[in-house]
Amino acid sequence: MDATEDQETLALARSGDGEAFRRLTDPYRHELQVHCYRILGSVQDAEDLLQETLLAAWRGLAGFEGRASVRSWLYRIATNRCLNALRDSARRPQDRVAPPVEVPLPEPTRRRGEPTWLEPYPDVLLEELPDRTPGPEARYEMRESVSLAFLVALQQLPPRQRAVLVLRDVLGFRAAEVADMLDSTETAVASALRRARVTLAAEMPEADRDRAPLPDSPVERRIVEEFARAFERGDVDAVLDLLTDDVWLTMPPLPLEYQGHAAVGHFLSTIALRDRRRYVLVPTRANGQPAFGAYLRDPRTPILHAHGVLVLTLRGERVAAMTRFVDTGVLSRFGLPRSLRRGDVRPWG
Structure with missing residues (x-):
C-alpha cells in the first residue's frame, strides 16, 4: 500500500x-x-x-x-x-x-x-x-x-x-x-x-549465539531423532551422551534449574524416567527450535496421557538445554490432543 x-x-x-x-x-x-x-x-x-x-x-x-x-x-x-x-x-x-x-x-x-x-x-x-x-x-x-x-x-x-x-x-x-x-x-x-x-x-x-544447526537441517534431524529414541527407551546414559557438559534442564514456570550431566542425569533417573516410566514424543517445533509433545504411557491401558511440551536448544551437535513446559494446556496451541492411543503414533525406534 x-x-x-x-x-x-x-x-x-x-x-x-x-x-x-x-x-x-x-x-x-x-x-x-x-x-x-x-x-x-x-x-x-x-x-x-x-x-x-x-x-x-x-x-x-x-x-x-x-x-x-x-x-x-x-x-x-x-x-x-x-x-x-x-x-x-x-x-x-x-x-x-x-x-x-x-x-x-x-x-x-x-x-x-x-x-x-x-x-x-x-x-x-x-x-x-x-x-x-x-x-x-x-x-x-x-x-x-x-x-x-x-x-x-x-x-x-x-x-x-x-x-x-x-x-x-x-x-x-x-x-x-x-x-x-x-x-x-x-x-x-x-x-x-x-x-x-x-x-x-x-x-x-x-x-x-548463532551456534545451533539450521532448522530442519540433516544435523538437526539426526540429533532430534537420536534424542527421541533414547528418551522413549528411558535410556538415561544414551540421553546424557547427546547433551553438552553444561546442559541446562528447566521447567517453566517452576523456578528450579538443573545444570550439568550429574544434576540432569540424577533428575532424569529419579524423576522424569523413574520406575521405568516411558514416554512417546510427538515431533513439533516451538520458538524456532525442535520440540515434542510428550505423552506418558499407561501400562494398564492403550491410552497415552499428555505430559507437556519438551523443547530442545541445540548447540553444535549436542543438546544444550531441555525446557519442559509442564502445563498440558499449551498442547492445543500445537494442534496436539490431551491424549493419544498407542496405535496413533509411530515410535522413533
Missing part, C-alpha cells in the same frame, strides 16, 4: 469503514502478536492484548494525526497495553500459581527468585510473520529474538526495560521513536537500554 492509498484507507476507516480498518491493520497483526508475546511470555495473553490493541486503535483513529506511521502507532498502543497488563498482574500475583509437582524434586543447581511465566510459541504462527527487515539499529535477528534462551533472559528484565530492549534491539526503532511510544525522553530510553543490555549479556553469553 503506497502513501496515497494509505491515506485514502485511513480516511475510510475514520468514517467507520470496518473493512478499511482491517486493510490498514492486517499487515501488522502477526508481528504485533509476536511483539506482545516477547514482552508477556504468554501466547494466550499475547492474543488477548492484540485484540485490545486493535480495539483501542479503532476507537482512537480520530486522534491519530499521521505524524508517525500506522505501524509505529500500533506498536505504541500494543507496548503500553502490555506494560499495563504486567502492572496489573504484579498487583494480583494470586492469579498465577505454579502447578503442583508429582513428587519432591531434587535440590536444583539454581533457584530463581520468581517463577518464569513463559509459554512456548508454535512455529506455525511464526511462519505467518511478514518478511519485514528490522530497523537498521536492531541487534538481534528474528530467529534469535524468539528463541527460548532470549525470552527467558528477557523475562528477567523489569517491564519497561523489557519493552525498550525489544523496541530498540529487536525491532530497530530509533531512540526518538521509542521515547515517543513510551511518553519518555531519549535519555531515559538510553539509560533503560544500557541496563537491559547488561542483564541480557549476563543471561545470554555472546559465545552461545
Whole structure:
C-alpha cells in the first residue's frame, strides 16, 4: 500500500469503514502478536492484548494525526497495553500459581527468585510473520529474538526495560521513536537500554549465539531423532551422551534449574524416567527450535496421557538445554490432543 492509498484507507476507516480498518491493520497483526508475546511470555495473553490493541486503535483513529506511521502507532498502543497488563498482574500475583509437582524434586543447581511465566510459541504462527527487515539499529535477528534462551533472559528484565530492549534491539526503532511510544525522553530510553543490555549479556553469553544447526537441517534431524529414541527407551546414559557438559534442564514456570550431566542425569533417573516410566514424543517445533509433545504411557491401558511440551536448544551437535513446559494446556496451541492411543503414533525406534 503506497502513501496515497494509505491515506485514502485511513480516511475510510475514520468514517467507520470496518473493512478499511482491517486493510490498514492486517499487515501488522502477526508481528504485533509476536511483539506482545516477547514482552508477556504468554501466547494466550499475547492474543488477548492484540485484540485490545486493535480495539483501542479503532476507537482512537480520530486522534491519530499521521505524524508517525500506522505501524509505529500500533506498536505504541500494543507496548503500553502490555506494560499495563504486567502492572496489573504484579498487583494480583494470586492469579498465577505454579502447578503442583508429582513428587519432591531434587535440590536444583539454581533457584530463581520468581517463577518464569513463559509459554512456548508454535512455529506455525511464526511462519505467518511478514518478511519485514528490522530497523537498521536492531541487534538481534528474528530467529534469535524468539528463541527460548532470549525470552527467558528477557523475562528477567523489569517491564519497561523489557519493552525498550525489544523496541530498540529487536525491532530497530530509533531512540526518538521509542521515547515517543513510551511518553519518555531519549535519555531515559538510553539509560533503560544500557541496563537491559547488561542483564541480557549476563543471561545470554555472546559465545552461545548463532551456534545451533539450521532448522530442519540433516544435523538437526539426526540429533532430534537420536534424542527421541533414547528418551522413549528411558535410556538415561544414551540421553546424557547427546547433551553438552553444561546442559541446562528447566521447567517453566517452576523456578528450579538443573545444570550439568550429574544434576540432569540424577533428575532424569529419579524423576522424569523413574520406575521405568516411558514416554512417546510427538515431533513439533516451538520458538524456532525442535520440540515434542510428550505423552506418558499407561501400562494398564492403550491410552497415552499428555505430559507437556519438551523443547530442545541445540548447540553444535549436542543438546544444550531441555525446557519442559509442564502445563498440558499449551498442547492445543500445537494442534496436539490431551491424549493419544498407542496405535496413533509411530515410535522413533
